[in-house]
Amino acid sequence: MIEIKGLTKKYGSFFALNDLNLTLQEGTVFGFVGANGAGKSTTFSILATLLQPTSGDAIVNGKSVRTDASEVRKQIGYMPDFFGVYDQLKANEYLDFYGASYGISEAERKVLIPQLLELVNLTHKRYEYVDLLSRGMKQRLCLARALIHDPKVLILDEPASGLDPRARVEMRDILKQLKGMGKTILISSHILPELAEMCDEIGVIDGGRLIAHGSVADIQAQLAGERHITVKVKGLLENVATFFEEDPFVSSVELHTDKNSVTFNYRGTDDDQIDLLKKAMDHSIRIISFAETETDLEDVFMEITKGAK
Amino acid sequence: MKQVFSNPVLVKEIKLRFRSPKSFVGILFYLIAMCIFVFGFILLTTQFTGTGYFRPEESFFMFAMLTYIQLGLILFITPGLTAGAISSEREKQTLNILLTTAQTSFQIISGKLTSSIAFLLLLLIAGLPIYSMVFLFGGVSPGQLGIIFLFFFLTMLAIGSIGIMYSTIIRKTIVSMIATYGTMIFLSAVTGFIYLVITGMNSMVAGSIASSPFGHFFASINPVVLVLTLISPGSDTFITDTTKVDFPIWAGYAIFYICITVISIFISVKKLRVNMKRTK
Numbered sequence: 327m328i329e330i331k332g333l334t335k336k337y338g339s340f341f342a343l344n345d346l347n348l349t350l351q352e353g354t355v356f357g358f359v360g361a362n363g364a365g366k367s368t369t370f371s372i373l374a375t376l377l378q379p380t381s382g383d384a385i386v387n388g389k390s391v392r393t394d395a396s397e398v399r400k401q402i403g404y405m406p407d408f409f410g411v412y413d414q415l416k417a418n419e420y421l422d423f424y425g426a427s428y429g430i431s432e433a434e435r436k437v438l439i440p441q442l443l444e445l446v447n448l449t450h451k452r453y454e455y456v457d458l459l460s461r462g463m464k465q466r467l468c469l470a471r472a473l474i475h476d477p478k479v480l481i482l483d484e485p486a487s488g489l490d491p492r493a494r495v496e497m498r499d500i501l502k503q504l505k506g507m508g509k510t511i512l513i514s515s516h517i518l519p520e521l522a523e524m525c526d527e528i529g530v531i532d533g534g535r536l537i538a539h540g541s542v543a544d545i546q547a548q549l550a551g552e553r554h555i556t557v558k559v560k561g562l563l564e565n566v567a568t569f570f571e572e573d574p575f576v577s578s579v580e581l582h583t584d585k586n587s588v589t590f591n592y593r594g595t596d597d598d599q600i601d602l603l604k605k606a607m608d609h610s611i612r613i614i615s616f617a618e619t620e621t622d623l624e625d626v627f628m629e630i631t632k633g634a635k
Numbered sequence: 636m637k638q639v640f641s642n643p644v645l646v647k648e649i650k651l652r653f654r655s656p657k658s659f660v661g662i663l664f665y666l667i668a669m670c671i672f673v674f675g676f677i678l679l680t681t682q683f684t685g686t687g688y689f690r691p692e693e694s695f696f697m698f699a700m701l702t703y704i705q706l707g708l709i710l711f712i713t714p715g716l717t718a719g720a721i722s723s724e725r726e727k728q729t730l731n732i733l734l735t736t737a738q739t740s741f742q743i744i745s746g747k748l749t750s751s752i753a754f755l756l757l758l759l760i761a762g763l764p765i766y767s768m769v770f771l772f773g774g775v776s777p778g779q780l781g782i783i784f785l786f787f788f789l790t791m792l793a794i795g796s797i798g799i800m801y802s803t804i805i806r807k808t809i810v811s812m813i814a815t816y817g818t819m820i821f822l823s824a825v826t827g828f829i830y831l832v833i834t835g836m837n838s839m840v841a842g843s844i845a846s847s848p849f850g851h852f853f854a855s856i857n858p859v860v861l862v863l864t865l866i867s868p869g870s871d872t873f874i875t876d877t878t879k880v881d882f883p884i885w886a887g888y889a890i891f892y893i894c895i896t897v898i899s900i901f902i903s904v905k906k907l908r909v910n911m912k913r914t915k
Contacts, residue, residue: 374735378909395911396737404735410728412647414654426643427736468732475737 327352328373328479328510332382335368335534342368344534346382350512350527352478355505357521358514360531366514367407369531370483373512374404386479400428403472405465407484407514413457417448417467420456421474428475442470446500462493469500480504482513498524553599554619558587560612569609573602589619643738644746645753652754665708665758669765672704673697677768694772699866701766702783705759706790706862710823713755713791714815717798719808720747721907726808740907744900748792748799755791759784783865786888790858793892794819796899803903823858830854834877851880855887 328350335343343365350356358366371377373384375395383390389397412420418439425435443449446466451459459467465485472480485501486494501524504511515521521528522542530538530545538545559566563581566588570576575594582589592599603616652658676697721744724730733743769775798815805811833850854860854874864871864884875881 374731375911376731376734376909378911392911395908396739399735400737402735404732406728406731408728409732412651412729414651415647419650423643423647424732424736426641426646427733427738429737471732 327385327387328512329385330369330373330382331384333369333372333379333384334381335365335372335377336380341534343372343379346531346534346536348529348536348539350510352387352510353508354527355501355511355513355525357525357528358512358531359521359528360514364531365534366531367483368534370404370406370481370512370514373398373481374402374406375399376404400475401477402479402481403475403477405468405472405480405482405485407487409468411456411464411467413455415456416453417443417456417459418452420467421471424471425474430475438474442473445473445503446470447496460493462489462496465489465493465497466500469497473504478510480509480511480513482511484514486515553592554589555592555599555617556587556589556619557606557616558585558614560586560614563588566611569606569611570602573605575602642742642746642749644733644743645749648746648750649753652750658754661712662758662761665712666761666765668708669701669704669762673701673765673768676700690772694769695775695866697772698769698775698780701769702862702866703859705762705766705787706858708758709755709787709791710794710819710858712758713751713794714798714812714819716751716754717748717795718802718812718815720751720799721802721903722805722808722811723802725806734908740904741900743907744799744803744903748795748900751795751798752788752791755795756788759787779866783862786858786861786865786885789889789892789896793895793899794822796896796903800899800903800906803906822856826853826857827859830857830860838877846879848878848880851875851878851882852887854878855882855884856891858888860884861888 328348330346330348333343333346334341346365346369358369360366368377372379372391373386375391375398379392383392385391386398387401389401391398412423415423421439421442422435425438426432430438440449440452443452446469448459448463448466448470451463456464456467469482469485472482482501486497489497501511501513505524513521513525525542527539527541528545529536557566557570563583563586567579567581570588570590571579573594575592575598577591577593579588579590592602594602603613606613606616680693721730724733766780770777794815797818798811801811801814801818802808805814830850830853833847833853837845837847837850851874860870860874861884864874871884874884
């Protein structure tokens, strides 16, 4: 379990983190969403005991990052957003070094390293020098490194950044496997739909403040009150637009002449929406489709952060 | 004890060091430099005849020169090997990962320092066959050589610790290098100059030489002065006469450099990781 209590990090008068409070149960996969400089990496750095908070505390499985930093380090596997590798080490030696750094015996390392390389699909690269591996392979190797001491908590800062689509899919598959192993995973990403797919909870951070936290569905519900509707028609668009604009629950009507469609935001209830469709049919509007557009995480993020600013 | 010998950073550093051709090239040039001097000196003394003779006094002179050359090499190589130990990890973005492992700060610092010192010891040992040429001609005892090597080791340890300390507290390797070389120059040259100024002023002001503990202190911490007192014990008496302080130079040197080593390692260990407990 992770408990973040009033975590604040100040640089002069600038708040990189401002009174962050968050509780995550064991086995939760938590996605941290935020623009660059929002405070994601600062939070992760404090959890990884690399950065001293100005005030507040974070408790990882009962150990405080302030008073029990060395114990916290044993509990976590940390993968930073930017990291280097030792040029002259081979992939298996790289893992061996970090295994030894966690006090794992040589005999155990000999068993563990092939298993980890297999998990991240790098068995065939075990004798390759690390600096000769591709970006995606290095990311996977770094993930294997973060897992070497079998941590209960994984802190992954932008693990998919800079990867091509195939490498991203591979990374996502590995993370799903780790989720299946019951690890508590904190992950930040700019690829928001990816987070939506694998996270149990997401947190939206902006300007150092956690402005939304909950399941993906919960957060999408926070935006409720407005649905986004697209109507595709046959015939003159202008008349259609005028018809919808007259409805009291409709706002932000937009014409898309290329698609012969109209989009608008709707604040009415389900029954109101049914009535609206009926009225449109009665008005001889030739409707091909009348559909509610699914709000994805990207829209949620844009909407929430817009409000925060 | 077992932890010291199974230090992962030490093992990794030695592995990385000997996978780079730079280390072998370094040893090669070090040995070439020593060979040029030794064989050049022998050839000059024997006037390139190949049949000349070599007196014990000349052998001693060669020993003295070799000792100073080796001291100079140690003073210049040690900062280069240690002043980037931590800062280069920071620049390569490998430090953060290393700091999140279960290794203690002392393990990381001692691993870095030991690997650098081990390489320097290798240089010294590799140079021993050339050094031992002086035994062929007499004039130098093995005990004298042993004591000199002991002080070389202490000097390497102290300068190496200073390099590691700067590397820990300064973010950029280049700045850390400058600071370490600056400190090395202060210890090996400026202290000697300060000693000369203090004793000079002392004799001018007082008319007769008064006691000058500061002058003695600056002479004691100067590696050049130390080596002089080790290879020519009479010079110790000269410093005692000019400062009126009767304390062995080697003892002052040993105390000072052991203290410097301990303080530098302590600061490095304390500053390697952030203090999570402190509230700003």
